[in-house]
Amino acid sequence: MARESRWLEGHRVSGNAAPSPWMDPLPEAAPALKGECRVDVAVVGAGYTGLCAALSLRAEHRSVAVLESAYAGFGASGRNAGHLTPTIGKDLPTLARLYGRERARDYVAFAEAAVEHVESKLVQYEIDCDYHPRGNVVAAVHPRQHARLEAAARLASELGAKVTFLSPDEMRRRGLPAAFSAGYLEERGGTLHPGRYVRGLRRAVLAAGISLFERTPVSRLRPGPEIVLDTAGGCVIAKAVVLGTNAFTPRLGLLRSVALPVWVSLFETEPLNSTQRTALGWPGREGIYTAHAMLESYHLTAAGTIVGGAKCVRYRFGGRPPPEQHPPTFARLEQTFRARFPELAELRIAHFWSGPIAIPLNFLPAVGRTGRYRNVYYALGYAGHGVAQASYLGAALADYMAERPGPADLFAERSRIPLPPEPLRWLTFRGLTALFGVLDSRLDRAAHRWRGTERA
Numbered sequence: 395m396a397r398e399s400r401w402l403e404g405h406r407v408s409g410n411a412a413p414s415p416w417m418d419p420l421p422e423a424a425p426a427l428k429g430e431c432r433v434d435v436a437v438v439g440a441g442y443t444g445l446c447a448a449l450s451l452r453a454e455h456r457s458v459a460v461l462e463s464a465y466a467g468f469g470a471s472g473r474n475a476g477h478l479t480p481t482i483g484k485d486l487p488t489l490a491r492l493y494g495r496e497r498a499r500d501y502v503a504f505a506e507a508a509v510e511h512v513e514s515k516l517v518q519y520e521i522d523c524d525y526h527p528r529g530n531v532v533a534a535v536h537p538r539q540h541a542r543l544e545a546a547a548r549l550a551s552e553l554g555a556k557v558t559f560l561s562p563d564e565m566r567r568r569g570l571p572a573a574f575s576a577g578y579l580e581e582r583g584g585t586l587h588p589g590r591y592v593r594g595l596r597r598a599v600l601a602a603g604i605s606l607f608e609r610t611p612v613s614r615l616r617p618g619p620e621i622v623l624d625t626a627g628g629c630v631i632a633k634a635v636v637l638g639t640n641a642f643t644p645r646l647g648l649l650r651s652v653a654l655p656v657w658v659s660l661f662e663t664e665p666l667n668s669t670q671r672t673a674l675g676w677p678g679r680e681g682i683y684t685a686h687a688m689l690e691s692y693h694l695t696a697a698g699t700i701v702g703g704a705k706c707v708r709y710r711f712g713g714r715p716p717p718e719q720h721p722p723t724f725a726r727l728e729q730t731f732r733a734r735f736p737e738l739a740e741l742r743i744a745h746f747w748s749g750p751i752a753i754p755l756n757f758l759p760a761v762g763r764t765g766r767y768r769n770v771y772y773a774l775g776y777a778g779h780g781v782a783q784a785s786y787l788g789a790a791l792a793d794y795m796a797e798r799p800g801p802a803d804l805f806a807e808r809s810r811i812p813l814p815p816e817p818l819r820w821l822t823f824r825g826l827t828a829l830f831g832v833l834d835s836r837l838d839r840a841a842h843r844w845r846g847t848e849r850a
């Protein structure tokens with residue numbers, strides 16, 4: 395019980411408060427586990443990883459139970475910005491430098507296949523989540539970034555990605571918002587409603603006859619050839635476990651050095667009125683990411699609101715969850731949004747929220763098996779790009795567990811750069827975010843001056 399209350403620390407899981415507007419209103423949760431249950435595979439966590447793993451395992455006629463602390467979509471899967479992108483690694487030039495072109499080509503193929511996988515699952519499970527397949531633009535905010543983005547787009551094409559460089563003229567022809575001076579379009583993917591996507595997967599899980607226990611935090615895994623998962627109301631006994639717990643995983647006492655659990659925040663505006671919509675342009679509603687060291691993201695939703703986020707990444711010493719409601723962070727988000735969209739000065743922000751992501755040092759997902767009996771499987775660490783990657787790797791765990799070749803092999807059991815222990819971990823985080831903050835502020839000041847002269 396002590397463990398359970400520590401897990402709940404910092405979260406609003408009681409009552410009816412949704413963790414993001416995507417999840418509002420919260421549906422009725424499935425019953426919590428009571429008593430003992432025996433299955434082939436127990437899946438911990440009902441986000442994209444856990445739900446997709448459960449579906450692919452069930453398709454192989456294995457008995458599966460999903461145990462979720464709160465409700466499906468409580469984690470990042472119900473809180474993200476909704477960009478379905480083939481982005482992988484920190485960026486492709488870095489990936490090619492670190493691993494060579496051949497391997498970078500494999501990563502690109504994986505990431506593009508991950509997007510196609512989600513698209514096919516939306517059709518298979520008949521999930522209506524406002525999917526808008528117009529791609530995502532990686533955008534510059536100042537001309538000094540153009541040459542670098544053009545080179546990145548060229549490299550991406552050479553590595554097999556479906557990418558098009560958008561010159562300043564092309565950006566204006568497409569009517570993209572004026573703040574973004576050039577960029578490249580990742581043609582595969584687009585934007586979606588993350589809450590509807592995760593709920594669609596949840597419906598598919600229930601329809602497949604998988605046992606789903608919500609409001610059922612797993613407090614302990616007892617190792618053995620059959621693993622026992624303890625919860626407040628009972629236990630599950632399973633031949634194998636899948637961890638779909640991404641940034642929450644270290645709190646189970648597992649895989650602490652694989653990925654840094656950090657918190658990022660988003661906002662959603664009120665719906666734009668017709669005057670604001672005309673002033674803004676952006677008729678194609680492509681997703682937008684900026685090419686900052688710590689990126690900004692903007693998504694013009696089907697409901698006519700803007701969901702965005704910027705720069706602020708929070709990590710607390712020891713990985714403890716920081717407060718979800720953090721006014722200084724929200725103020726910075728709003729300030730950045732106002733600077734980027736002066737044409738929307740009257741548009742009010744209706745919601746702010748935060749959620750956890752897991753970042754490995756190489757920005758690549760980690761897949762593997764662990765535990766004394768090697769029967770605990772995991773996929774995690776999508777570095778903020780898990781809409782596609784978590785779904786694909788979650789599903790791919792069935793192949794991996796059966797030792798069949800599949801997409802998980804690209805990331806499985808590779809030598810990883812472990813995170814340093816505390817206090818070095820915290821100091822590294824502080825040092826890197828301070829450095830990135832300085833670089834981004836310089837760029838933003840230049841962008842502000844440049845836009846001033848453009849308008850004059």
Ligand SMILES: Cc1cc2nc3c(=O)[nH]c(=O)nc-3n(C[C@H](O)[C@H](O)[C@H](O)COP(=O)(O)OP(=O)(O)OC[C@H]3O[C@@H](n4cnc5c(N)ncnc54)[C@H](O)[C@@H]3O)c2cc1C
Pocket residue numbers: 401438439440441442443444461462463464465466467468469470471472473474475476477478479610611612613638639640641642643646658659660748749750751774776777778779780781782783784
């Ligand atoms: C603010 C934000 C914006 C983002 N934007 C994007 C984006 O635009 N595009 C993109 O591709 N990615 C984005 N991401 C990342 C993406 O959302 C994640 O990579 C993805 O959702 C991870 O899915 P998951 O299932 O692995 O983890 P999660 O969705 O976090 O699910 C983990 C689940 O495990 C449960 N759990 C944890 N511990 C236990 C326990 N002990 N017992 C039982 N259950 C437990 C949690 O309650 C949770 O529901 C964003 C993330 C955030 C936070």
